[in-house]
Amino acid sequence: MDTTLELKGVSKRYEDFSLSDVSFSLPRGYIMGLIGPNGAGKTTLVKLILNLVRRDGGEILAFGKDVRDDEIAVRSRIGFVHEAPTFYDHLSVERLASVVAPFYASWDAALFHRLARQFELPLKKVAWRLSRGTRTKLALALALAHRAELLVLDEPTSGLDPVFRRELLDHLLACIEDGRTSVLFSTHITSDLDRVADYVTFIQKGRILFSSPKDTLQERWAVVKGGPELLTDELRRLLRGVEVGEFGFTALTDDVDAVRRRLGRLPVVIEQASFEDVMVHLR
Amino acid sequence: MLKLLVRDFRVVRWDLWLHAVMAIPASRHAQALFVVGVALAIVLVVAVPGLEWMFDTDRFVCSLPVSRATLVLGRYLSAFVAVALSLAVWMGSAALLSRRFAGADPNLSQWVSLDGAVAYCVILTLVVALFLPCYFRYGLGKGAAVFAVGVMALGGVLAGLRWIVRAALGNVAPDLTAVDLDAARTLARFIWIAIVAAIATGSAALSVRFHRRREF
Structure with missing residues (x-):
């Protein structure tokens, strides 16, 4: 089975917290939920995958390439959605897309517009006037419009109402239908996992307690x-x-x-x- | 890097209009126009980092497929293009106003010269070269404070050096009769440009190093 993302013995130390010996892998075309209580290290792990923070040890491979050594090649194939997405808030949705588009060779403007229609994004509205849910949808549209092969979402459903949440999870399911896109999303809302996850990785106090297919876990x-x-x-x-x-x-x-x-x-x-x-x- | 430049100017294109609008009232005093030109150029240089700080977009920008070094160099390129554009707008408005605007300071045309342009670029390049490493090391809020303290400290050091040189050479009257003043001026311009270019290069290298160490 093709592996999209692989972490081997990753560690990161802070003064008051550390991630130790984090290892797991995400096969191509599947959704992995990263769960754990608040402060368990989920966001740090997501940042390490995106190389937004430096790891102290171990290896993180995306598409078989090290995310630190092949930063640009790897990032151009990753779409990132943060818990509270930030943009140039004084720009309209349409202009934001035009600012982001040149960074991706694979940017598909038609796909962005299709997603904008599907997500009901107001193209002319400035970003600071968008609701929390619409901002998440915009971040997802920006992440998908460059045909990302790995979507990394950090607590995307946190703070969303149940209707928005379900809609977002359904979009994630739709994303992996092509068989080439994989999704890693962190959450502490366990019902999200029941709905969409194929694999579950449980992190607690900076350590992975288990990482395996959802069904195996439920049987175990x-x-x-x-x-x-x-x-x-x-x-x-x-x-x-x-x-x-x-x-x-x-x-x-x-x-x-x-x-x-x-x-x-x-x-x-x-x-x-x-x-x-x-x-x-x-x- | 060009993409970063285009992004920056899409984000702050309004500032250039301010130059042209502010030039008219400021043109009554040549020095005021110079100061306004420099101040608006600084606003243009600081505007994108300011917006990124205000909207907390660091994580968003750093998740784009661009290396940290390219991000930093892109910011320098944007800053220097901003300086060049501001210079063009400032020189253009000064030249136009000195001829067409009756209330304009008669000395205005003196600033529309090579020396005026060099002075403008030297000041702004120094500002950029000092500000950006502080910004990339500490972010905008703390970086601006460190920059302000640094500028004050530098001002103090330069004032001290000037005092020492004056005290040491106070009684020596330079004999300028044997000096070709045009050649000396040209040499001085080149020396200024070389010093400022060296500072800007060192500053960019430092900023890249600082930004690579930052975590978001």
Whole structure:
């Protein structure tokens, strides 16, 4: 399988935070969701991929090329949408497109206009008068109009109303239909992943906890609920993120068979974990 | 780099009109017209960084397929083209006003000369060469403050040097009878241009280094 993006042992140190040994890969033609709580390192990771911050170690390859050594070639094939997109706000949508277009050899003006119609972008309106959702759509149109092969979106759905959010996610699904475009988007809204992601990478405190196909993850993790008397030390060893309440415990496990063997016919509930369960229990 | 230049002028094309409009009231005093010309050129040079700072577009610009070095050199190119355009507008308006505008300062035509143009370019090139490294190192807000402190410090150093030279040579009366003044003037122009070009080149190299170290 062709790989669009590959990170190998990437690290970045700040005074109060560090990313350590980040490795994952995104196959061509798929959508990967990068999830994690606020401050987990998602935005730093996105910036590293775009070479907006310098990495301290490791390797980041996009289309088989190092994003630092082949910066221009790589960036010309990447489309970037930030959580709060910034533009020259005093320019109209149309003029902004004309400012961005010359930087991309593959810019397709007809495609931009088609996307503008589809996204209902007001071409004559100055950027500062656009709503938060419309700005995100404009950023997406600018990213798509140069026929980007990798879309990198940093929390694109954050702060959008549900209608806009669904529309945006549907656009992402439409993007990968050609089989050549891949999407990496960071989010802490787990329902976005359920809707569009093929792969999920979970980052927490600067470390990757897992990165695998969505279906595998959903098969792997389960939520275990039971009475407090069942929570022995032996059982605890099979569980993660145990939360004990007045009426019982809730925890996550990635070894359902072992838990079943251990608990036998005892009254427990074992159910498939949602991404939210995984995020909450692994935080 | 040309793309960056075109982008910059698409973003701030309004400033050149200001030159022409401001030239008329300022033309009553030749020096005022010079100062207005220089000030508006500085506005033109600072306008794009100012807009980028105001709209926080650094991340957007740095995500375009352009190297950091090209971004910096593009900004220098834009600045020098801005200076050249301002010079053309200023010289043009000064020349026109000195002939056509009855209220214009009679000394105005003196500024419309090679020396006037060299003085204009030297001042603005120094401003660009000092301002842009501060901007690329610290961003606009902090960079402008560092630039202002730097200019004041430089002014102090130059004033001090002038005082020392005067104190040392105070009683020496130069004998200018043997000097070909035209040749000396030409030489002085070349020396000024060479010094300023060297400063601008050093400044650009420093800015590239600073900008490569910045993270967005």
